[in-house]
Amino acid sequence: MSTRVTSRSKFIWRGTESWAQFSQRWSCLRQLADLISASVDTIDSHFSRNDLNFPSLNDPFNPASPAEALLRNPDLVKHIMTAVSACSQLIATINMPMSSLADAAFSFHIPAALRTAVAVNVVEVLRDHPEGLHVKDIAEKGGRGIDPAKLARILRALATNYVFTETAPETFKNNRLSSFLDTRKSVAAILAKPEEKLSGFAPIVDQVNDELFKGAAYLTETLLDPQIGHSDAQEHTSIARAFGLQNKSLWEWYEEPGNEFRLKRFAAGAGGVARANTDVILSGFEWASLPPDSVIVDVGGGQGHNMLTIREKFPDSKLKFVVQDRGGVMEEAKKFWKSSAPDAIENEDVVFEGHNFFEPQPLQPSHGPPSVFFLSMILHDYGRPLAGKILRHLRDAAVTGETKLVIVDQVVPYACPPTAIPPYEIPIQGAEKVQPQGVPSPLLPNLGKANLFTYLGDLCMLVALNGEARTLPAYIELLEASGWRIEEVFAGGVGGLHSQIVARTI
Numbered sequence: 048m049s050t051r052v053t054s055r056s057k058f059i060w061r062g063t064e065s066w067a068q069f070s071q072r073w074s075c076l077r078q079l080a081d082l083i084s085a086s087v088d089t090i091d092s093h094f095s096r097n098d099l100n101f102p103s104l105n106d107p108f109n110p111a112s113p114a115e116a117l118l119r120n121p122d123l124v125k126h127i128m129t130a131v132s133a134c135s136q137l138i139a140t141i142n143m144p145m146s147s148l149a150d151a152a153f154s155f156h157i158p159a160a161l162r163t164a165v166a167v168n169v170v171e172v173l174r175d176h177p178e179g180l181h182v183k184d185i186a187e188k189g190g191r192g193i194d195p196a197k198l199a200r201i202l203r204a205l206a207t208n209y210v211f212t213e214t215a216p217e218t219f220k221n222n223r224l225s226s227f228l229d230t231r232k233s234v235a236a237i238l239a240k241p242e243e244k245l246s247g248f249a250p251i252v253d254q255v256n257d258e259l260f261k262g263a264a265y266l267t268e269t270l271l272d273p274q275i276g277h278s279d280a281q282e283h284t285s286i287a288r289a290f291g292l293q294n295k296s297l298w299e300w301y302e303e304p305g306n307e308f309r310l311k312r313f314a315a316g317a318g319g320v321a322r323a324n325t326d327v328i329l330s331g332f333e334w335a336s337l338p339p340d341s342v343i344v345d346v347g348g349g350q351g352h353n354m355l356t357i358r359e360k361f362p363d364s365k366l367k368f369v370v371q372d373r374g375g376v377m378e379e380a381k382k383f384w385k386s387s388a389p390d391a392i393e394n395e396d397v398v399f400e401g402h403n404f405f406e407p408q409p410l411q412p413s414h415g416p417p418s419v420f421f422l423s424m425i426l427h428d429y430g431r432p433l434a435g436k437i438l439r440h441l442r443d444a445a446v447t448g449e450t451k452l453v454i455v456d457q458v459v460p461y462a463c464p465p466t467a468i469p470p471y472e473i474p475i476q477g478a479e480k481v482q483p484q485g486v487p488s489p490l491l492p493n494l495g496k497a498n499l500f501t502y503l504g505d506l507c508m509l510v511a512l513n514g515e516a517r518t519l520p521a522y523i524e525l526l527e528a529s530g531w532r533i534e535e536v537f538a539g540g541v542g543g544l545h546s547q548i549v550a551r552t553i
């Protein structure tokens with residue numbers, strides 16, 4: 048068993064009240080309803096003060112509207128999370144168990160329906176018909192030859208899940224959720240060139256509900272397979288089983304002829320996530336504290352956009368950047384920097400190294416010893432043995448007592464009460480903030496469905512790559528075994544999605 052779990056001896060209830068009392072309080076309908084009410088009151092008052100209306104579910108999403116801007120206010124986000132968590136917990140509590148479980152068991156149809164709606168361009172067709180359109184016209188204008196009667200059933204299931212609105216029998220219009228999938232391209236342009244569809248959230252829906260959805264269907268068989276169930280190898284995943292990949296990882300399969308669109312679609316989805324990620328680079332480790340000429344090595348850095356973010360934020364810091372990735376990616380990285388910061392290339396403030404992070408680090412005397420190894424959105428792709436190998440190579444190249452390791456990745460909160468979590472043996476600054484803070488009773492301590500994406504994302508890693516979005520104890524164990532000790536954690540984003548870990552050499 049190679050994946051880290053807490054030892055059995057630590058599993059004791061540590062609450063100040065009995066489990067029965069905790070459990071009773073947790074299910075209290077009235078408290079949940081009051082929390083919903085109080086959150087909605089606060090949200091309402093923010094909107095009244097700003098003389099705005101809360102965006103209607105029935106209107107298209109408008110990212111430029113003042114109401115959507117107000118909704119990004121962190122104080123409001125907190126109340127929205129509370130309301131979502133309380134609503135979900137109230138439904139789970141009040142609904143008949145069979146109804147809740149039937150919804151959970153059958154809900155695999157929702158992603159399948161969503162992907163079909165994306166594939167037949169429903170959102171783009173409806174953009175020009177704000178009042179709604181009959182499904183026969185939607186099917187025809189979408190240009191993919193789908194049977195309108197079948198499409199109507201798909202759209203009705205989605206409308207019942209609040210994506211699209213059925214305004215009259217078989218007549219549908221976009222709403223705030225469906226229009227979020229709008230590529231802003233014309234149907235004609237998409238039909239002429241399918242790559243036009245790779246914009247915004249649509250490629251994520253398409254990719255997740257193609258490869259990952261099909262892979263997830265084989266999770267049980269894969270985990271119970273006596274040969275590979277305990278393997279962490281990227282060739283032994285549910286996706287590999289679903290697509291009949293013979294001893295190949297997802298990465299190798301993506302690069303095979305015939306998968307060109309899949310590879311582009313993955314890059315488009317990953318790019319969207321990366322672009323949403325700039326704040327987390329700057330909020331945590333103090334880049335400005337590094338002395339001039341300090342070398343930051345961006346390992347698996349892609350085009351090095353994170354290094355550019357640091358350079359742009361601290362233009363006078365005189366930091367040196369080494370961007371490392373697979374050879375082919377480096378050509379793209381050079382082009383990216385040539386157009387974004389040509390002076391950095393001329394002054395040799397940035398250099399590019401084709402490097403496989405499973406091999407020992409190339410130690411380049413030209414740019415001096417590394418002050419920081421930076422690993423952003425890398426470790427979650429790998430199970431323990433491979434993640435450990437990457438970290439061990441960095442440790443071997445680090446200067447003991449000097450080089451820092453900065454990891455940007457997800458740090459997953461537990462779903463149990465904070466009082467049940469054993470104290471960490473080594474003090475880690477910020478560790479307590481990994482669990483959501485100030486969660487009002489009786490909500491699930493990780494805010495339940497308000498943070499569900501965190502746990503679904505972790506399972507995506509499992510299904511696709513035998514990877515893992517780790518808890519803090521799993522990170523501690525992984526890093527300690529590779530010669531690194533965590534000093535500080537900056538828990539960030541919803542569900543710890545965008546967190547930073549700072550470690551030193553042991």
Ligand SMILES: C[S@@+](CC[C@H](N)C(=O)[O-])C[C@H]1O[C@@H](n2cnc3c(N)ncnc32)[C@H](O)[C@@H]1O
Nearest residue numbers: 321347348349372373376402403404405423424
């Ligand atoms: C999820 S992306 C993260 C990119 C970037 N660090 C970021 O935060 O956006 C993973 C990166 O790892 C690179 N990669 C995958 N396998 C690699 C290997 N064996 N050696 C070096 N880089 C690798 C990929 O090319 C890709 O750029």
